[in-house]
Amino acid sequence: MAASENTELEELIRKATGETAGQLPPTPNAVSSADQDDPGGGLDLNTLVLVARKSLIWVLLLLALGFTASWLFLRYTKPIYKAASIIKLDERSEADKLGFGAAKGEENSSNQLAGEVELIKSNLTYKNLRERIALDVNYYVQGTVLESELYGNSPFRVKYKIVDPSLYNQKFLITFLSSGKYQVSVKVHNQTLSGTYNVGQWGAFPGMQLFLEATPGRNIPIGDDPQYHFVILNDGAVSSYLDRNLDVTVINPSANTIQISFTDNNPEKAAHIINSIDTVYLKEKLDRKKQSSALSLEFIDQVIADNDKRWRAAEEAQKEFVRRNKTYDVKGDMASIKENLEKQQEDRQKIQEKLRLLSDISRLMSREQLTRTDDETVADNLPGLAELEDPALTNLLDLLDAQQRSLRLTLKSQTDKTFAVQRNQAIIRDTRELLQRQLQQDLQLFQKQLARLDQKDAVLNSQLMAMPEKVTEQERLQRPLSLYESTYLRLIDRKMDFNIQQAGTTPEFQILSPASPPGEPISPVRLLVYAIGLAGGLVLGLGLIATRYLMHNTVTGIGELERGTRAAVLGVIPTYDKEKLEVSRLVVDKNPKASVSEAIRSIRTNLDFISPSNKKRIISVTSTISGEGKTFVAVNLGGIIALSGQRVIILDLDMRKPKVNLAFDADNVRGISTILIERHSLAECIQHTAIESLDFISAGPTPPNPSELILNPRFDQMLAELHRSYDVILIDTPPVGLVTDGILIMRKADVPIYIVRANYSRKAFLKNLNRLMSNNQFTKMCTVLNDAKAQGAYGYGYGYGYGYGYGYGNNQTGYGMGYYEESIQPPTLSQKIKSFFS
Known part of the structure; x- marks a missing residue:
């Protein structure tokens, strides 16, 4: 399109200047001064500013696009974590004794450290590591976008005895049908094998024996959501996994320092493997370093014993508090008391409602006759009468209804001077007296119930008022327990470190920087990804401005x-x-x-x-x-x-x-x-x-x-x-x-x-x-x-x-x-x- 437009423009110019298609273009010496003064070859800042202003919304959209692309990349990319430890070795090489070190008599420190590196990455270390931690079975759960490895927090554990090697490195899908039954399926050789087994029992799966048990302290999820699966790795796959992610480098040959690092999608797993590798690698070294400083160990043991003594005293105080207050959870008791008070309040409202009904009945009985039609009853005028739950009162009211209805029928044919009318009136008066006595009994009963509720409320309120003091006391007793427990764990770690660092008179080994679960992944780096996305959007925006500037071929002002x-x-x-x-x-x-x-x-x-x-x-x-x-x-x-x-x-x-x-x-x-x-x-x-x-x-x-x-x-x-x-x-x-x-x-x-x-x-x-x-x-x-x-x-x-x-x-x-x-x-x-x- 551009070539045709240029050709058309040249044709227009030739027509305007009188040139013909067959004429030769002018020589450089014949170019007019107007062409020489033409400023088109320079940078037009005004046009550039105009184009930039018109392109601002597109630049912002491209920046937003770059930010969105970075977010999507981070959302759909598994993070990779790196855990590392730094160890310091003595000049003597333990690798020499196992055949991985330098040649005998060679004094070069670099060669000795190279032998240590080979020892750490050898199959011997991998074998000991597999025996120490379970790397053969990996558990996963499917998330919204990506699957996550459940290292150390899987709700179930698997044991197996594989006969068919093709089942290694395959994805076993797990569906829990109930708390005691599960279904497992795997796709092998373009066919799906499945079976249903009981939790906690061995099952004969095709090509293997499978035993699945629930992890103590964790509930087994029932249903298809979330989706769990596990993969069983053979020794070769585990060694390949370790060799692929493990990196051992010499940091400073003069200081004999080595860094052991491991990368994985799970930070806890990476740190655990590094610490286990340190332990496995130095097992022989630690076995030879059992001679330790007796005084130092005695001091640590004394501190541990003293801490243990205080810990036991704090536990006895906690037990005495439980025996005295007859509760382990004061806060839970407080919640229970509040719940009882609320229930008492509901019972009180019900009794007060019954008292209101009794008052309504008494008010109706005080009249000579109830205001109603012949077909109406007292229950019709008092819809809540059934809530009283008093059959005797209900029967008396029904009897009074019938007697009054009979009196009205008699009055239609006789006067109030007749014997029949007077007899009916006397019967009605007797019934009213019975009804009044029954109402008085119900009233006294409900008032007694209210009095009992008041007593219970007073007891519960007094207990509730005493609860804050008990809560404070329980928390005060629990604080030393936590303190002594953490102190005990720290002392145990110190004792272990001291045994490692101060072991014997033989050449020592030190862990300069033990591995810990990394908090941030090494890839992808969020700030870097967002910076790249925004930079890409900015570059595209600047490219757009440059393109529009170069293609801006019209006069605008x-x-x-x-x-x-x-x-x-x-x-x-x-x-x-x-x-x-x-x-x-x-x-x-x-x-x-x-x-x-x-x-x-x-x-x-x-x-x-x-x-x-x-x-x-x-x-x-x-x-x-x-x-x-x-x-x-x-x-x-x-x-x-x-x-x-x-x-x-x-x-x-x-x-x-x-x-x-x-x-x-x-x-x-x-x-x-x-x-x-x-x-x-x-x-x-x-x-x-x-x-x-x-x-x-x-x-x-x-x-x-x-x-x-x-x-x-x-x-x-x-x-x-x-x-x-x-x-x-x-x-x-x-x-x-x-x-x-x-x-x-x-x-x-x-x-x-x-x-x-x-x-x-x-x-x-x-x-x-x-x-x-x-x-x-x-x-x-x-x-x-x-x-x-x-x-x-x-x-x-x-x-x-x-x-x-x-x-x-x-x-x-x-x-x-x-x-x-x-x-x-x-x-x-x-x-x-x-x-x-x-």
Whole structure:
């Protein structure tokens, strides 16, 4: 794409300068001064700052991308930890005695240390190490992303007796079906072997005997989540694993110091292996160093005995506290008391609710009759009656209901003076008395229950108040236990270290730096990975800025225009965004106070300095290619000059693509082309506009030979006739980058104006302008920056866009050469890419 664009540009320049494809390029001595002064080869800081500012969001996105890539790398990469110990050896080499040292009689310390290194990395050390720690069975659990090795904290342990060697180095998947049953499966020779066995019993798995037991103190997970598996390694795999990750180097031959390091994904395992290697390697040495300092060991034993005595006293105090308070966990008892108090409160609320029900029943009984219908009962008026849990009270209430219902029936047929009514009333009174006595008994019962609850609450509260003191006392008693225990462990470690370091009178061995589980991995280093990610994002961002800067080939501002050409800059025309124009229009008369109108007035004023307004002038307006707004500038500049009182006529000499008539909504059936072929007179072709002193002549039908018509003497006669009637002749010429007609017309103009459109015109066009000025001696060439605030590389500030092309064949006018207009389309993918990099 770039090669075709360069070829097109060279063709445009050849057309503009009159060169032909067969001409030889100019020699270096013939290069014009304009080309020599061209600043395009230097660094344009303003453009660089502009591109950097536009690319800032992309730089930030690339930095975020680099940070995200670093995070993903750390998330999906297993960390590698390195544990190391440093040991100091005596000059005598124990490797010599086992056949791994230097030759007999050789005194070179380096050779002796090399023999020690070989001893540490020998199969003899590996064999003793396998006997000391279990490296043959590795346990793993599958995490969210990566699997982790459960070294020392697996919930189960495995014993085995393998008959089929192919089962070594295979992944055995474990699924616990229950706390006492598990299922194991392994894929061997493209087939899956599986079996279900009991925990704690030997099982006959195909090719091996398997025994799985739970780790004491750990619960066996039931189900598929998490997923566990283990791998059984043979001796060769274990030795290969140790040899691959173990590194032994001589640090200082003069000091006889050796560093033993081991790398693994599990830091505890790496430290444990290093410490075990130290132990295994020096087993023979330690066996020969059993003679020790008796006084020192006696002192350590005395301190240990004293510590043990105090420890036992602290334990007795702890036991006495337990016997006295009858509890091991005071805090747990405190929680239990609080729970009992809460339960007491719930019981109290229930009893109070029962008392409320009794009060409601008593209140109802105090009435002569309950207010209800014949079908209603006391239970209907008291929904919570069942909560009393008193069948006797319920039966009495039901009996009273029945008696009152019978009384009401009797009263319907008899008076209250009759014996039957009086008898029923007496029965009801007796029932009420029984009911009142029952209510009184229930009331007394519930009050007694409340009293008992109050007593219990008082006891519990008193116990709770005493708990903080007991908690303090228990913690005070436990502190010495922890202190003596840790002191005992430290003394035991000191005693072991003393036995190692001070063992006997034979050459000594010292562990200068024992191995400990590393806290940070050696790979990947988080800060380094993030630094690389951010640096990569920054480099990509700077590369993007550099790429966009190198591909930034359009003029964006007045500064680039001034630096790129020697022509005088008349002014800058801002984007006209008040309305969307499909074609160039005269807008200065409708919007005299708009920024566009003020900018064109400034250009008119600057023109007066170049060519005085009291003289008649010919002004030509051209550009490199179509779409840079020359017609818009010509029409509105003519309007501004006409509004100042001068008579202005605009000539549309872009006969291949006439547009001046479109600016004034006029027809184009006659014009320049018909005048030059003498089909119409000058007066017949002059058209008037809304501005009284502004006229124009359209291009007329497109002729087959526009250049030859301009060279016709009739053209000069036409200009002379117009000079007699008009003060300013403003000529809209064809683009000089496409055809040579514009150059011919510019030679006749007093002031040639070259239009450059911001964010549209290429910087190479400025070189074309400089070449035109040099080759044609255009000393009064002026430039105007149009659409100075247009946004986007392919956005048209005036709301129109078109292409400029030529084709051979018949058109509507009957001439052999025509033009075509491109419809307004959204940018293509290639245009978007070019816009992005510009």
